[in-house]
Amino acid sequence: MAVDKGYMSGSSQLLVLSVLKEKPCYGYELIKTLKNQSNNVFDMQEGTLYPILHKLENEGLVCSSKQEVAGRTRKVYSVTDKGLKVLEKEKEEWKEFSSAVNQVLAFGSM
Amino acid sequence: MAVDKGYMSGSSQLLVLSVLKEKPCYGYELIKTLKNQSNNVFDMQEGTLYPILHKLENEGLVCSSKQEVAGRTRKVYSVTDKGLKVLEKEKEEWKEFSSAVNQVLAFGSM
DNA sequence: TATTATACCTAGTAATACTAGGTATGTCAA
DNA sequence: TTGACATACCTAGTATTACTAGGTATAATA
Numbered sequence: 669m670a671v672d673k674g675y676m677s678g679s680s681q682l683l684v685l686s687v688l689k690e691k692p693c694y695g696y697e698l699i700k701t702l703k704n705q706s707n708n709v710f711d712m713q714e715g716t717l718y719p720i721l722h723k724l725e726n727e728g729l730v731c732s733s734k735q736e737v738a739g740r741t742r743k744v745y746s747v748t749d750k751g752l753k754v755l756e757k758e759k760e761e762w763k764e765f766s767s768a769v770n771q772v773l774a775f776g777s778m
Numbered sequence: 779m780a781v782d783k784g785y786m787s788g789s790s791q792l793l794v795l796s797v798l799k800e801k802p803c804y805g806y807e808l809i810k811t812l813k814n815q816s817n818n819v820f821d822m823q824e825g826t827l828y829p830i831l832h833k834l835e836n837e838g839l840v841c842s843s844k845q846e847v848a849g850r851t852r853k854v855y856s857v858t859d860k861g862l863k864v865l866e867k868e869k870e871e872w873k874e875f876s877s878a879v880n881q882v883l884a885f886g887s888m
Numbered sequence: 889t890a891t892t893a894t895a896c897c898t899a900g901t902a903a904t905a906c907t908a909g910g911t912a913t914g915t916c917a918a
Numbered sequence: 919t920t921g922a923c924a925t926a927c928c929t930a931g932t933a934t935t936a937c938t939a940g941g942t943a944t945a946a947t948a
Contacts, residue, residue: 669786676936678934679879679893680935680936682879683879683882685886685948686882686883686885686886687834687882687885687886689886690885690886690888694895694896695895695896696893696894696895696896702882705881705882705885706878706879706882707878707883709874709875709877709878710878710882712897712936713936713937713938714895714897715897715898715936715937715938715939715940716935716936716937718896718897718898719897719898719935719936720935720936722897738894738945739943739944739945740894740895740896740943740944740945741895741896741943741944742894742895742896743895749820755886759883761849762879763882764819765819765838766876766879766880767819768816768817768819768820769789769792769793769816769872769876771815771816771817772793772796772812772815772816772820773792773796773869774871775797775800775815775890776795776796776797776799776800776865778800788903788904790904790905791904793895804926804927805926805927806924806925806926806927822905823905823907823929823942824926824927825905825906825907825908825909825928825929826904826905826906828927828928828929829904829905829928830904830905832928848913848914848924848925849912849913849914849928850912850913850914850926850927851912851926852925852926852927853900853926853927864945
């Protein structure tokens with residue numbers, strides 16, 4: 669990551685769900701999309717992403733379908749209805765969390 | 779925490795430094811201050827805070843002095859010059875990180 | 889033909905915060 | 919007075935998370 673990796677904790681799943689909501693895609697593609705949408709701030713590693721996708725599918729938050737394209741197998745992931753609900757909840761939590769951090773930082777600048 | 783604990787990763791040190799910059803305080807007090815300044819969002823556990831303070835002191839980012847008040851021993855922590863520099867750097871990283879998350883979330887809402 | 893890009897995967901490691909305890913004193917109500 | 923709660927410190931072990939560093943395989947390109 670361009671930013672300290674510690675900040676990623678907890679938000680990776682949120683980011684993955686958000687990208688997949690905008691457009692279903694396969695893992696390799698998702699990494700590039702995430703990088704583009706974040707102005708190169710997020711450079712998620714494959715070793716980070718694939719386990720997340722498997723976990724999300726296990727929990728029924730995303731589903732996948734295999735595609736054969738030019739001799740390559742791709743697993744295209746989409747967000748399920750359940751996943752959309754979780755995404756909305758996590759977005760709320762993110763807002764609450766980031767607002768709280770900003771508030772504490774504001775105190776520290778007085 | 780009021781928010782999913784995962785989000786805390788990486789930002790706890792930033793929050794602790796920010797609180798101490800505003801006002802030097804001892805551990806037990808810091809937890810209450812952090813809770814107040816965040817509108818009860820951050821309810822940091824002692825088992826989380828004390829190791830962080832020890833690590834920060836080890837790295838020279840804070841320093842402590844013992845105080846005896848009403849039969850109790852308090853260790854009052856202050857941010858060092860080195861700590862202030864690290865705090866500023868971490869604030870920048872936080873801004874970059876949170877902006878990037880918000881940008882990705884905005885894409886997911888289009 | 890060798891390198892790079894594509895596309896998937898996992899085992900082991902490091903970092904972080906939490907749980908769940910422990911010690912000890914002061915205060916306040918039953 | 920005694921038992922509960924708040925104050926104030928601490929640590930060992932655990933869980934979660936993301937990363938490192940590999941592995942497999944095909945297609946394109948230099």
